[in-house]
Amino acid sequence: MPEDREEQPVIGRTSATDKSPSYSDSFSFWLGENVIVNPFDIVEVDQVKHGGGKSTTWGLVTILDHWTDSPNHLANYISSNFGELSEVPNTPRQGTTVAHVNVLSNDADIYMPVLSDRLVRFATPEGVEKALGIRDMAKKDRVPAGLIKMSNGTNCVAYIDRRYVLGPLSAHVNISGISGLATKTSYAMFLIQSILQSASEEDRAKIAVILLNVKQANLLQIDQEPDRKPTTEDMELWGALGLRPGKFEKVHYFLPRGDKGVANTFLPSVTGTVYAYDFQGAADKLDLLFADVPDTYSTLESILSEIREGVLSGDREFENIHSWDNLLNSPPIYDPNRKGDWRNIKASSLGVFRRHMRRMVKTLTSGVFVNSLSTTEKNLGRELARTLEGGHVYVVDIAKLRDHEQMLVFGDLLRSVYNLKSDEPPKERKGRPVPDKVIIFVDELNKYAPAGPRPSPLTERVIDIAERGRSLGVTLISCQQFASQAHERVVGNCATRVVGRTASSEVAHKTYNFLGEDIRNNVGRLISGELIMSHPVYRQPVKIIFPRPTYKVQEF
Amino acid sequence: MAAAMPNPLEPIRVVFDTLGSSIKVLPAIGGVAEDLVRPEQEETDDALIHRQINKVTEFAETPEPDLQHIYRPTPPLFRPENHYFRYFIDGSFRTYFLGTGVETGRSFPIMLAQIGAAVIRREDDGRLHVLAHENRLLLLVPAKGEGLSDTVWQRLRDINLPSNFRLVDYLQPDPLTEGHKDSRDKANGKVRAETHQLEVDLIATTDGHRNNSKWLILDGATKISEFIQAPYLIGVAKAFSKQPEFQFGGQKRKQDISMLLAGLPHCCRTVAFKAYDGQVAFWYVRMREQNQVGYPLMGVVKVELPCPDKKPVSSELADLISLALVAERSVCPYGVDKRWHCCIYPIYMAEQVIKTGFYSKEVLLGAVKWPTTQGGFRA
Numbered sequence: 001m002p003e004d005r006e007e008q009p010v011i012g013r014t015s016a017t018d019k020s021p022s023y024s025d026s027f028s029f030w031l032g033e034n035v036i037v038n039p040f041d042i043v044e045v046d047q048v049k050h051g052g053g054k055s056t057t058w059g060l061v062t063i064l065d066h067w068t069d070s071p072n073h074l075a076n077y078i079s080s081n082f083g084e085l086s087e088v089p090n091t092p093r094q095g096t097t098v099a100h101v102n103v104l105s106n107d108a109d110i111y112m113p114v115l116s117d118r119l120v121r122f123a124t125p126e127g128v129e130k131a132l133g134i135r136d137m138a139k140k141d142r143v144p145a146g147l148i149k150m151s152n153g154t155n156c157v158a159y160i161d162r163r164y165v166l167g168p169l170s171a172h173v174n175i176s177g178i179s180g181l182a183t184k185t186s187y188a189m190f191l192i193q194s195i196l197q198s199a200s201e202e203d204r205a206k207i208a209v210i211l212l213n214v215k216q217a218n219l220l221q222i223d224q225e226p227d228r229k230p231t232t233e234d235m236e237l238w239g240a241l242g243l244r245p246g247k248f249e250k251v252h253y254f255l256p257r258g259d260k261g262v263a264n265t266f267l268p269s270v271t272g273t274v275y276a277y278d279f280q281g282a283a284d285k286l287d288l289l290f291a292d293v294p295d296t297y298s299t300l301e302s303i304l305s306e307i308r309e310g311v312l313s314g315d316r317e318f319e320n321i322h323s324w325d326n327l328l329n330s331p332p333i334y335d336p337n338r339k340g341d342w343r344n345i346k347a348s349s350l351g352v353f354r355r356h357m358r359r360m361v362k363t364l365t366s367g368v369f370v371n372s373l374s375t376t377e378k379n380l381g382r383e384l385a386r387t388l389e390g391g392h393v394y395v396v397d398i399a400k401l402r403d404h405e406q407m408l409v410f411g412d413l414l415r416s417v418y419n420l421k422s423d424e425p426p427k428e429r430k431g432r433p434v435p436d437k438v439i440i441f442v443d444e445l446n447k448y449a450p451a452g453p454r455p456s457p458l459t460e461r462v463i464d465i466a467e468r469g470r471s472l473g474v475t476l477i478s479c480q481q482f483a484s485q486a487h488e489r490v491v492g493n494c495a496t497r498v499v500g501r502t503a504s505s506e507v508a509h510k511t512y513n514f515l516g517e518d519i520r521n522n523v524g525r526l527i528s529g530e531l532i533m534s535h536p537v538y539r540q541p542v543k544i545i546f547p548r549p550t551y552k553v554q555e556f
Numbered sequence: 557m558a559a560a561m562p563n564p565l566e567p568i569r570v571v572f573d574t575l576g577s578s579i580k581v582l583p584a585i586g587g588v589a590e591d592l593v594r595p596e597q598e599e600t601d602d603a604l605i606h607r608q609i610n611k612v613t614e615f616a617e618t619p620e621p622d623l624q625h626i627y628r629p630t631p632p633l634f635r636p637e638n639h640y641f642r643y644f645i646d647g648s649f650r651t652y653f654l655g656t657g658v659e660t661g662r663s664f665p666i667m668l669a670q671i672g673a674a675v676i677r678r679e680d681d682g683r684l685h686v687l688a689h690e691n692r693l694l695l696l697v698p699a700k701g702e703g704l705s706d707t708v709w710q711r712l713r714d715i716n717l718p719s720n721f722r723l724v725d726y727l728q729p730d731p732l733t734e735g736h737k738d739s740r741d742k743a744n745g746k747v748r749a750e751t752h753q754l755e756v757d758l759i760a761t762t763d764g765h766r767n768n769s770k771w772l773i774l775d776g777a778t779k780i781s782e783f784i785q786a787p788y789l790i791g792v793a794k795a796f797s798k799q800p801e802f803q804f805g806g807q808k809r810k811q812d813i814s815m816l817l818a819g820l821p822h823c824c825r826t827v828a829f830k831a832y833d834g835q836v837a838f839w840y841v842r843m844r845e846q847n848q849v850g851y852p853l854m855g856v857v858k859v860e861l862p863c864p865d866k867k868p869v870s871s872e873l874a875d876l877i878s879l880a881l882v883a884e885r886s887v888c889p890y891g892v893d894k895r896w897h898c899c900i901y902p903i904y905m906a907e908q909v910i911k912t913g914f915y916s917k918e919v920l921l922g923a924v925k926w927p928t929t930q931g932g933f934r935a
Contacts, residue, residue: 033683069908071891078896079887082848088634091901092682093887094908 008121011035014045014114015098022113025103027059029120030096037061037099038151039522040532040543042123042131045114047106055108058123058131059101060540062518068095100518104131104539128156133537137161143198144241145191145496145533146544157241158544160496160535165195166207166437170495170536171470174445176483177500183528184479184500185218188441190546191477195439197243206390206436210417212410213397214443217267220397221552223251230550237547245550250392254384256401256409257377259367264400267554272395274377276370277408279324281379283311288411289360289404291456299349300356306343307333323371324361328354360404368405380409381416386428388420390435403447410448411458413440414465421472437473440465445478446485459487466493484509497534497541501526515541564915565923567718571695574715576926578708579659581666584652587921588668591651591744596795598776601748602858603797605731605777609831611810612802616830616837618868623804626816627824628871630841633879639680640880643687643762643772646906647673647755650914651747653740654924657697657704664703665740667696667726668924669747672910673754675761676902684905688761691913692720694750696743699725724750752776759786771877773884775903778860783835790877791860794898798853802829816840818852825859825878827871834866841878843885844897855897857881 012029016022029045031037041061049055070076070093081087103111107130128148129135142159149155163169173191175184192211196204213219230238230245238245253272258264263274277285286304295301307327310318317332327333332342333350342350361369370377380396388394396413398406417438420426425434442448449455449462465476466489478494480486484506491497491511499507499515506512507520514534515523519541523532529548534541563569575581594600615621633640649671657666672691676684699709703725712723726733726743732752733745755774762772766788778784778791803810820826822845828837837860844855859877861869881900889904890896915923 069889069892070887075889075891076887078890081844081886087632087886088636088883089886090635090682090883091678091684091887091905093901094684094905 008044008124010119010121011037011043012099012120014116014118014120016113016116022116024111024113026101027103027114028098028100030098031064036151037064037097039063039519040148041099041150041152042104042128042148042542043099043101043120044123044127044131045118045120047108047110047114047118048112049108049110055106055110056127056130057106057110057114058104058127059114060104060131060542061099062102062516062540063521064097064099066095066097068093102516102518102540105133122150122152122154125154125156128154129159131539132158132542133539134159137537140200143191144194144243145535146531146546147237147240148542149545155240158533158542160533161537162195162199164495164536166439166475167470167473169470171475172466172494173475173477173496173498174483174486174491174494175477175479175498175500175531176481177502177526177531179481183531185215185443186549187498187500187531187546188443188477188479189219189222189549189551192439192441193246193248193549194241194243203436204391206433207439208388208390208435208437209393209439209441210384210388210413211393211395211441212413212443213395213399214406216399217265217270217554218399219395220253220265220267220270221554222248222393222395222549224552226550226552230548234547234550237545238550241547245547247551248393252387252392252394254378254380254394254396256366256368256397256405257370258400261367261374264366264368265397266399270397272397273383275380275383275396275409276368276373276377277379278370278373279327280311280322281373281382282369282408282412284308285381285408285412285415287457288408288461290356291407291411291458292404293356299345300353302345303333303350303353306345324357324369325371328358328362333357364402366401366405368401368409381412382426382428384413385416385420385426388417388435388438389432390437407448407458410442411461414461417474418461418465418472421474435473437475439475439477441477443479445490446480446482449487449490451485451487455487459490463487463489463493466490482506483511495536499523499526499532499534499541500530501528563923564919565693568693568695568721569923569925570715571712571717571721571723572924573927574711575657575666575697575708578711579657579704581655581657581926583655583926588917588924589653590917591653591667591740597748598793598795599797601732602777602793602795603799604735605779606797606800606831607731609797609800612800612829612831613804614830615804615827616834616863616868617828617839617874618870621827621871623806626827627820628827628875628878629821629823630825630875630878630882631823632883632885633876634883635678635680635682638769638876638880639678640769640771640876641773641884641902642678642770643766644676644678644775644900644902644906645673645755645758645762645772646676646775646903646910647671647751648907648910649747649751650911651744652917652920655926659703659705659708662703664698665743667694667740667743667747668920669694669696669743669750670914671747671751671754672913673751673758674906674909675758676906676909677765678902684902686909688758689909689913690720690754690758691910692722692750692754694722694724694747696724696726696746698727698739700727702727722750756784759784759789771880773900773903775900775906778836778862779832783832783864784862785864786862789862791862792881792900792903793858793860794895796858814853817842817856820856822846823882825874828861828869828874830868834868835863837861837863837869837874839874839878841881843882849897857898 012031014029047055047057141162145160255263255272257276449459502523651669654666674689675687677687726746730749732749733742736742772789774791801810820842825841826839828839849855884900888896
């Protein structure tokens with residue numbers, strides 16, 4: 001039992017009734033007068049112990065309700081002299097507020113129902129750590145993930161276990177919530193900073209971070225000081241979490257090539273490596289371009305397969321195909337003299353493929369596709385595989401790319417990292433060590449891995465990372481507005497789930513079942529900067545707050 | 557380890573052992589059978605208590621009321637304006653038939669009762685607190701030769717019992733047992749009398765707190781066998797005898813209570829009437845509109861004011877009491893108590909305090925064991 005246990009004021013007594021008993025995993029308590037308790041507060045109560053004495057059970061308040069002795073609303077109406085609004089209740093109706101609690105843990109591993117009429121107190125910070133299982137985490141594995149702030153003013157750092165975020169025990173973080181609250185990306189960036197800062201110097205040098213910039217120039221100035229100083233509250237939060245506010249260090253930017261051969265970005269002043277795709281470098285990734293194209297009979301898939309195999313195996317039919325123009329305007333894809341099918345593929349199907357291909361790499365392109373790379377233009381996947389280094393942060397800007405281009409880039413990135421971590425490192429690395437851990441952050445996950453029965457090649461790649469990333473040391477930190485619209489095998493494999501304010505219709509989806517009904521009801525009330533987090537070490541989701549980023553963010 | 561609940565009636569088990577081994581006991585079906593209170597019991601009791609008040613001929617109010625003006629307006633005076641009633645007392649009981657005792661040819665019911673009384677204090681902001689609360693257990697058997705033999709009765713009396721347990725002879729006369737022929741009815745009457753006495757006993761807990769601006773409401777009559785002498789209290793009866801007839805000086809015809817109360821307007825009181833040679837002044841107050849309730853006498857309470865000095869009550873005081881009483885209609889236990897229309901909510905709360913302190917039937921069933929001749933026990 002914590003030594004300061006008795007100093008915590010009593011806030012209520014447990015209550016078990018014939019219709020609402022205590023269970024092994026939940027109990028209720030009524031609140032004393034003038035006591036303020038909110039959902040997500042953590043409370044503690046006495047429990048029995050082997051051999052006599054007391055143990056402590058901790059629980060998370062999930063919902064509160066107010067009870068009176070009135071059997072129905074009509075009784076209240078009649079009680080007020082049949083709806084007389086000016087009638088003063090001479091005696092206020094007897095009532096009490098009851099808090100419902102989900103059991104978090106017991107320090108003697110006793111999960112018998114809490115008995116009725118036990119005194120209830122707010123948990124101490126030490127109690128919160130025990131309740132959540134933080135005390136069982138090795139200090140080196142603790143990553144501050146936010147601050148738990150309770151109604152009585154008690155604060156406690158919500159540490160998550162590094163082994164469940166970066167592997168090997170589990171991996172990945174998924175963040176969902178409505179847009180416009182500046183919460184999801186901010187939180188992801190805060191968490192990445194926290195992961196890096198809380199690691200030892202040696203470990204930090206083995207973690208590489210890849211960020212996809214999908215909105216404006218959001219992440220294109222993360223290595224610069226902010227224009228405005230952080231607020232006092234934010235500074236206090238950083239301090240309370242034991243972290244240093246600051247910009248990211250060792251940042252590299254990858255910017256897409258634009259129409260005129262210069263970087264195509266929302267922030268022209270940013271400098272970085274320009275990436276582009278020539279046919280030779282993208283031949284094995286063409287399937288990623290077609291992620292959004294319906295292909296009921298897998299005809300396009302057959303053509304793509306023939307091209308990939310043809311190019312990679314040096315097939316004679318493809319020996320003269322070196323550029324996008326070659327592909328689109330020469331045999332074998334375009335052959336005005338051919339009569340009949342090509343490799344059992346009808347000419348009309350080839351025509352469809354050609355039209356799609358032309359649209360993607362010629363007509364509706366942002367300029368990222370080139371017939372041949374200049375000396376300053378790099379193939380993104382190859383460049384990442386060659387240069388990726390622990391302790392560095394890589395920002396890949398895709399904000400100005402068209403949807404099919406974004407899919408190609410993300411898929412290329414995933415494949416390169418996957419291959420780098422699972423195969424022999426490429427010779428171009430010249431013996432430089434491959435990072436132990438690679439963190440990939442992507443917003444709008446539902447775009448790349450949408451829910452649905454037939455996953456696209458890109459979705460399959462994301463699923464691969466989600467399912468096998470923890471053993472490879474690849475961690476996906478992903479965001480989306482609606483988790484229901486992202487593929488369930490991706491979201492389901494994220495061991496740590498974070499939810500910001502979300503509409504009730506969305507949280508009714510089964511993907512939010514991990515929150516439990518009472519907690520789901522609270523999701524709609526979260527404000528900017530508040531999140532609910534579920535982590536494998538915690539027995540229940542907790543509500544956290546976190547500080548705003550302290551790097552330069554483009555303001556609109 | 558679960559905290560096992562001990563038998564709360566263990567200290568009185570010796571009584572059942574002694575009784576069961578001294579006489580033959582035919583246990584009630586199911587072990588313990590609760591005797592339900594009849595809905596009109598309160599009214600019947602009022603009639604029994606006030607059996608002498610058949611004809612009311614005098615007023616107990618000063619100035620002397622005018623026969624043409626026997627109803628006085630008493631619009632509600634709410635607590636924030638004048639917090640007049642601060643203390644509330646109620647009593648409650650549950651009676652159980654345990655079995656039939658047989659001793660040398662005499663047979664009689666053996667009853668057990670849980671009785672209780674509670675005093676509720678109301679703060680200036682309306683919050684309620686329990687000022688005093690006492691629950692008791694009564695074992696009711698007949699004595700003095702008509703039931704238990706003197707020997708067995710004495711044997712029971714010699715047992716050293718806990719203070720909250722009493723052995724009661726339900727043949728001992730009092731106003732609520734007289735008139736009943738059936739032994740179980742007598743026992744039930746005795747339980748009600750004991751309950752009322754417990755209420756009266758608890759009035760003492762408010763002594764020193766009551767004054768002319770802090771009054772107490774007692775649920776029911778202010779007299780059972782003796783007059784309550786304590787000042788600054790009234791008895792308020794939700795149900796009352798319909799026997800009294802009213803006939804004053806110049807009137808040729810008697811007026812029954814139904815006629816009197818049917819004419820009583822909303823938020824009005826009758827003038828005060830004299831009873832027991834002026835030792836009690838009583839009047840009626842209509843708390844609710846007639847069209848809001850199903851029967852003209854609903855929503856009317858009877859107020860009894862002890863007047864130990866036999867002086868009539870001033871109209872001003874009776875008005876003030878009635879004004880404050882009308883305000884007590886909000887809030888009310890509509891939907892959970894059939895007498896909601898004339899309930900005083902803190903009184904209802906006192907009743908809840910008492911009842912939540914009663915042992916459940918399951919506890920009683922588990923605790924009441926009669927010894928068998930084989931040396932074992934039977935329920």
